[in-house]
Amino acid sequence: MIKHVGIVGAGTMGSGIAQVIALSKIDVALYDVNATLQRQGIERIQAELRRGIQKGKLKQEQMTEAMERIRLKTSISDLGHCDLVLEAVVEDLKVKKDLFRHLEQNSKPTTIFATNTSSLSITSIAAGLAKPDRVVGLHFFNPAHIMKLVEVIRGETTGEEVLQSSVEFITHLGKTPVLVKDIPGFIVNRIARPFYGEALRLAGEHVATIEQIDRITRSTGGFAMGPFELMDLIGIDVNLAVTQSMYDQNFGEPRYRPHPIQKRMVESGSLGKKTRRGFYSYEDLKTI
Amino acid sequence: MTTKAKDTVEKPAPRTSQIFILGESPLVEEYAELCAARGYSVTIAWNNPPKIKSRFDTKLIKTSSTIPATVSVGMELTNTDLEAKKQNLKKLDNALPATAPILSSSITVSATEQASWIGQKHRLVGICAFPTFTDKPLVEVAPTVYSPKETLEVVTRFYTSLGKEIELVQDRIGMVLPRILCQLINESVFALQDDIATPRDIDTAMKLGANYPKGPLEWAELIGVRQVFAVLSAIQQDLNEDRYRVSPLLKQMAIAGEWWKS
Numbered sequence: 001m002i003k004h005v006g007i008v009g010a011g012t013m014g015s016g017i018a019q020v021i022a023l024s025k026i027d028v029a030l031y032d033v034n035a036t037l038q039r040q041g042i043e044r045i046q047a048e049l050r051r052g053i054q055k056g057k058l059k060q061e062q063m064t065e066a067m068e069r070i071r072l073k074t075s076i077s078d079l080g081h082c083d084l085v086l087e088a089v090v091e092d093l094k095v096k097k098d099l100f101r102h103l104e105q106n107s108k109p110t111t112i113f114a115t116n117t118s119s120l121s122i123t124s125i126a127a128g129l130a131k132p133d134r135v136v137g138l139h140f141f142n143p144a145h146i147m148k149l150v151e152v153i154r155g156e157t158t159g160e161e162v163l164q165s166s167v168e169f170i171t172h173l174g175k176t177p178v179l180v181k182d183i184p185g186f187i188v189n190r191i192a193r194p195f196y197g198e199a200l201r202l203a204g205e206h207v208a209t210i211e212q213i214d215r216i217t218r219s220t221g222g223f224a225m226g227p228f229e230l231m232d233l234i235g236i237d238v239n240l241a242v243t244q245s246m247y248d249q250n251f252g253e254p255r256y257r258p259h260p261i262q263k264r265m266v267e268s269g270s271l272g273k274k275t276r277r278g279f280y281s282y283e284d285l286k287t288i
Numbered sequence: 289m290t291t292k293a294k295d296t297v298e299k300p301a302p303r304t305s306q307i308f309i310l311g312e313s314p315l316v317e318e319y320a321e322l323c324a325a326r327g328y329s330v331t332i333a334w335n336n337p338p339k340i341k342s343r344f345d346t347k348l349i350k351t352s353s354t355i356p357a358t359v360s361v362g363m364e365l366t367n368t369d370l371e372a373k374k375q376n377l378k379k380l381d382n383a384l385p386a387t388a389p390i391l392s393s394s395i396t397v398s399a400t401e402q403a404s405w406i407g408q409k410h411r412l413v414g415i416c417a418f419p420t421f422t423d424k425p426l427v428e429v430a431p432t433v434y435s436p437k438e439t440l441e442v443v444t445r446f447y448t449s450l451g452k453e454i455e456l457v458q459d460r461i462g463m464v465l466p467r468i469l470c471q472l473i474n475e476s477v478f479a480l481q482d483d484i485a486t487p488r489d490i491d492t493a494m495k496l497g498a499n500y501p502k503g504p505l506e507w508a509e510l511i512g513v514r515q516v517f518a519v520l521s522a523i524q525q526d527l528n529e530d531r532y533r534v535s536p537l538l539k540q541m542a543i544a545g546e547w548w549k550s
Binding site: 009061141147148149151176178179181182186187188190191192193194195197198199202205206207208212213215216217219220222223224227254255256 | 300332402416421424425426427428453455457458462463464465467468469471472474475476479483484485486489490492493494496497498499500501502529530531
């Protein structure tokens with residue numbers, strides 16, 4: 001039974017996941033190497049919970065109780081009591097490996113080490129630890145408090161009990177776990193590639209315009225958003241990075257090849273909504 | 289001396305116009321019901337009658353192997369059997385008056401290539417006919433190099449009478465939606481082939497993690513795996529790139545006619 005969870009990394013995903021866990025009545029120890037980011041993480045959670053109350057989705061008592069369950073920690077060793085530690089730090093293999101090696105000195109032998117990585121191999125992160133079987137991938141989706149899916153990734157060395165406990169934990173959070181093999185992209189980032197890739201090819205080949213492609217995918221296909229407006233929302237640079245990662249990790253598999261259009265747009269600073277210009281113009285958006 | 293009349297088509301109107309639909313199941317049924325519901329008189333002929341016959345209102349939808357000269361719109365809705373498609377188009381072209389347009393599915397063979405099979409090239413226009421999408425409010429239409437403005441205006445008015453808007457796209461195999469969706473399905477089957485997760489979990493992941501309206505594998509089953517395979521093979525042949533190679537597992541499923549449920 002997982003009663004105490006440690007979260008390393010108080011960024012968007014780390015703080016979002018901490019919020020979900022605290023709301024499901026489990027204690028959370030939140031740590032970030034940067035104290036400012038840690039404080040901002042807490043503020044992000046508070047703002048999100050307040051928004052939930054305004055929308056009538058949450059009661060004040062739930063917010064109060066959840067905030068009481070989240071404790072800020074100033075050292076990795078303060079996570080020693082946790083049954084599960086999840087890291088949501090920068091996507092760097094060495095950083096993650098070093099983190100888990102350090103944690104291993106400061107945890108119970110039964111503590112599960114979970115990684116929220118989207119682009120690195122769980123098996124590689126686990127390699128070199130004294131007990132690699134404790135490492136599992138728990139890939140949440142943004143925004144963590146809304147998206148029900150969590151990909152539970154089985155590394156080559158992940159233990160069966162760790163997997164079982166992880167699935168139970170994710171279910172307890174009210175999320176839907178799916179078991180995935182440790183391969184690049186897992187499920188969602190892999191299978192979503194053609195949604196953007198083919199749309200870019202169609203636009204590049206002048207089969208249809210960008211507006212037409214979005215309109216057709218929505219009105220005929222039934223998708224909530226077309227590929228270009230979605231890229232603008234997520235960030236054209238973010239989409240390119242994921243596509244490039246899939247392409248590289250699969251040694252140049254042509255199905256995952258990025259498109260010159262997206263590279264040109266990123267190079268020219270057209271990243272989508274966040275830069276007020278992407279495939280569409282957002283010039284009339286007020287600055288936040 | 290009289291000059292030859294310009295090759296033009298006349299616009300059809302519900303209640304006074306007869307539609308003849310040739311092709312494969314379920315596209316023939318989907319379009320027959322759509323046109324009949326809007327007041328058209330519809331006659332159909334299948335390449336191969338489906339095992340489960342639709343219970344049409346025979347006042348509204350008739351079956352016949354001969355095409356009367358009173359037909360104002362011809363439709364050819366075959367994606368998988370291009371030999372049958374060619375025969376159907378020749379039949380339509382020979383039987384229909386010169387003023388009747390032919391709307392033909394062009395997702396596995398270009399409308400321009402189809403027009404090269406018939407005498408009256410000006411009247412054929414490509415449409416995106418893909419099973420389960422016939423009831424959607426938007427249709428892709430591909431004019432050919434032979435299509436005069438008048439043919440397009442007639443096709444637009446025909447679709448308006450069916451309650452639909454059109455998007456004019458380039459005459460390319462796969463068009464827009466079938467190409468995007470079938471390559472999504474292709475990737476899902478490659479993932480299944482690699483045994484990364486169960487079929488049900490693959491579908492769940494795409495619905496909950498990417499907000500897709502349907503999981504790709506269940507979607508392929510609804511559309512018909514043979515239809516999906518036909519689109520992908522046609523794109524592969526047309527573009528001749530490794531990127532478009534079809535998953536061997538998808539090919540096997542199309543041959544077996546059954547989908548792997550789990």
